[in-house]
Amino acid sequence: MIRGLKNLTKEEKTLLNSTLCHDPKSKHKFTNWSRTFDCEPFLYLAPTTENEVIEIINFARKRGLSVKPIGSGHSPSDLACTDGIMLNMDKMNRVMEVDLENHRVTVEAGIRLKELHLVLKKWNLALSSIGSISDQSLAGVIATATHGTGIEYGCFSSIVVDLVLVDGLGRRHYCSSDVNEPLFNAARCSLGALGIITQLTIQCEPAFLLKAVQVPEKLDYILDNLIDLLDESEHMRFWWFPHTDDTVLWKANRTKEPVKPLKEGFVMDKLFGFHFYQFQLMLARYMPSVIPSITKSHYQLRFNKKVEWVDESYKVFNFDCLFPQYVNEWAVPVENTRTALNMLRALFTAEPDLKVHFPVEVRFVKKDNVMLSPCYNQYVCYIGVIMYRPYYLPVPYKKYWKAYEDIMRSLRGRPHWAKAHKFYYFDFLKAYPEFPRFLEIRQAVDPEGIFLNDYLKRHIMPPSAENCTGPLSSKSGTEKQNSKL
Template identity: 35%
Template sequence: MDPNAYSEFHAFTTPAIAALSFDAATSRHIPFRARTRHRHATWARTHFSRPELYLQPRSIPELRLIVDLARKLGKHVVVVGSGHSPSDLTCSASWMVNLDEFHGVVAEEPESRVITVQAGMRLRDLIVELEARRWAMPNLGSITDQSIAGAIATSTHGSSLKHGILSESVVALTIMLANGKVVECSRERNVDLFCAALVSLGAIGIVVHVAFRAVAEYKVRWEQEVVKLPRFLKSYDSVWDESEFVRCWWFPYSERTIVWHGKKVEEEIQSPPESWYGASFGRYTYEALLYLAIWFPSTMPYVERFVFKMQYGLEEGVKGSAVENSHQALTMDCLFSQFVNEWSIPLHKGPEAITRLEHWLNGRSELSGIPISSAGIFVHAPIEVRVTDSSTSSNPRAYLDQSIADGPTLYLNATLYRPFLRNIPEWRRYYEAFEYLMKDLGGKPHWAKNFVTPTADDVWSMYPDMEKWVRIREKCDPTGVFVGDWLKRCILDGQEAKRAVAEEKAGEGDGGFVVVGDDGQEI
């Protein structure tokens, strides 16, 4: 073991932990890259935690050392990338593993455009690697700050009925289980594990390699149009099929939507129009106005209407177009700190969802069917509207894919900004009302977002494959190395989860699930 690494480790741990580390690593010279006093924060500064150890390994042997020690010492391990999720999913008081130093290219198959990368690689860096090969990602979410493992673990998606969630492009995963063994799973090998790990919530094991299928590089011509809400609802059924990529933003107080269409083209790059709040002056003006509205909530509609007018104008029609490389066209500026509460519902229920929420925000509770008062609630715009469709895919479906299994999916995203890191009044009551509506329409919350009312039992009722996922998780991690507080609260504290775990520990009903290693033997 590297003497410097050992002395650094020994300096801030107990003799017992140091002895375990030395015994596990002395013959392999494996460094243990850990530090104390790390303060973890989500990107939006919505949650904080102080892990006992913050570890940044650079190799599989280093990861194995961490997992072996955690298992022997009864520690929990939470893996974190950018922390872009605004929930406490990545928070931990135990051990936190960050894979930012584990970010290289492992292999590539030019004929099939499959690239295998270490799981800590950020999407933005993956895009650079793909561009060097004249490849691209087939679809993207709103940002590229996440690690590739973090993006697929939380069911990240873009907005297109031609595509499902991001993990549909994953060909294979290599995972380190709680026993320290590394296994590969794919569409042909360890298929049950693959379906569980495609949306793993970081609870199956540590994903170390991701094999991702890219497409040939492409450019997107996009345009955005101001459409009044009644016209948008009237054309709702056809708007999603007009282009490969479509997303919309509804601005309640302006009674308008922005409809964004993008299609693949072979044209010269054309720069996008200037954005009012994309520039520093507009951005800080918007944030300052939202901050003032915290103290004078009734001014919020006026602020939002002013900002919409400055950004887009009030007249209907096309308000900007561009031709950009795919990753530039499909991503967006998230501005500043925010709560994000996003749910999936069947696509055909969109007009009902928007109409009922519009009634509620305007004080017409009797028409909204939401039994929660909207008095004194003034929210931020926009409410984002996106779509996917995994129902026709031939790929194995992730057990915890929150999209609709038997048809196209609509995602409604109720964003609430936190101007200068300040929460707006009554944000929780707004989310309670929003979630009541989503549950009433058969919705599911996005795993990485700020849902507030669903219990573990609620979540179990939404996922028919949840029991299978929990049984696989228990088999892969019987001592709970990868069980954090969020996972216990949101899934494992449910009565059905407790029963499934108890049966698994009793050796009952594992459904024949096995994990096979490279030698063909069960692990």
């Protein structure tokens, strides 16, 4: 007997017995990677086929339950949280087809990026641009328009060639730029609001090596030479160290040079750069004034040097994100890059008590035509800010976030969908020309709202008594930090 469920049919018992992932007598507890949000879904299920997904949706409709798919849980927000049915899509990770002529693969949507890299390597293929980690599911990075860097390379949503989606009525939709185009452009960044994506065809390219060159530079040098730096690099990003004018500039280009992997030292990179740094930040919770000194010492000892390496593309794109963190990231039109960073620099000068962690990460992404992509119809600069949580302990960040978001808003910024932010329905109406059309499509494919959770109600749905549109007040997802911080 599954807790809280009565009068199950034989078919329902079979479905739940084959997909249930937790003790039927208790609830599963979900916590995201950074342990900033958690929830207790009523059921935690892991389908293995598209038919099971359809059956679960029909079961949820009959029982009045919501449905939310989950990948790695890496989003630092309550986007994945639900008090209904949580779908673990990890078992839907099969390769369906490989098209070597057009450099395309069709896979089930639950495949993790780290699994996908190995599959593509087998067929001498690779993704053209990826982000800093590869723990996420393919459906997850597409649902949130997750991105890498490269001014002529788009976000993950832009590489989707076609997809299959099961909607809120249990109907199966195939869509592409030629078939069901409006649904296709909405589903490529849908936040899970339109249905469950079960399979995708994505555009790849022949496997390649990247040569990365990482050098110390001053912030003003990068801002003064930004156009040239973008032109001379296929992939470029930089990390600015707040409370200083120091940056680390990272450039990567395709190469035929032999592999020369990045060498990391145990003492400097692991012992000092990870463990001792985390200990320093823990102490800095009680004495924030030491944070600038910590930042300067790490820059001088670890980053104030030129480093070069050559490796398989995904190994060069990815790097260690260290320990859990609060993180916020917005995209501004690329022409506003200098203004945004100068305003952030002025903020730290004007607010001497505001001491923040390094780095501020800056990346660049090509424009696209995906309805809710932050890159919709504009080349963008993503600016990400961070406050680490040493040993999962809370640190003050809300004042920083408020000032940062005010700057991004003033420069026509759009928040990264996976992050916790304070952008709501009327903000999206102004920022996204296709937002009303997206909501029309959402209503058509999920008229009963079974894919809505608190995050979606709070951020994208019109204000109402049922949809909270202010600060987090969640039933299905609980924010795990001191509200005074």
